[in-house]
Amino acid sequence: MSIVTVQGNASGTGTLTIASPNTDSNYTLNLPAATGTVMVSGNMPAFSAYASAAQSVANNTYTILNANIELFDTASCYNNTGSTVGGIPAYSFLPSVAGYYQVNAAWYSATPSGQISSSIFKNGVAYQLIASSFSSVGQVLGVNCLVYLNGSSDYIGFYIYQGQGSTYATLASRPDLYYFAASMVRGA
């Protein structure tokens, strides 16, 4: 028979409690034959934010989306301001737990010419990008990716790009058209 060992931490003073739900039925939690860290809601950062105001995007310039309204930010790892806060750059996500994160972002463009792009930047450098030709009737250009973040210094931002030949202004008050979200899907 294999053995189950519960081991305390020699330097800690807190108490770890494994609590049972209020039930009269029997249940079994099966553990995999693998080494790793158990992920629970408290160590799986997630956030979702959108831009509430119009934003000017200079021609041919990758510009971070000013997603200033948070729908949720479970671990306070997203900075929804235009200044660095707690080491997190403006409008960026710097999670405090190392792992793999699913990222979803999109913006709406109705430029009459040129290319448009949606890009996830990691540590200020393009990580994954999608581009499309203009559409004067408008289009939502989304980007989705998986990215590893080290939980201490890695951060990501959502950059939008347009090449219509002049500065383009995004729409205001459209949370459904300008958003940036990420959630841990696997620990390191």
Next chain:
Amino acid sequence: MMTLYEKIKALYPSLQDADFMDTIRLQNDSDGKGDYIAKWEHPTLPKPTEEQLA
């Protein structure tokens, strides 16, 4: 007031839009510092100096 892109385009009219998605990257982090050249890897044209862009 000219944008950074317009200043660079005035300096190097031969640059194409595709250059700005490939060998040149202009960036704005919305941190109050404005547009800046994040990458300049153009094969023939040198990166503009601060004086040229002033």
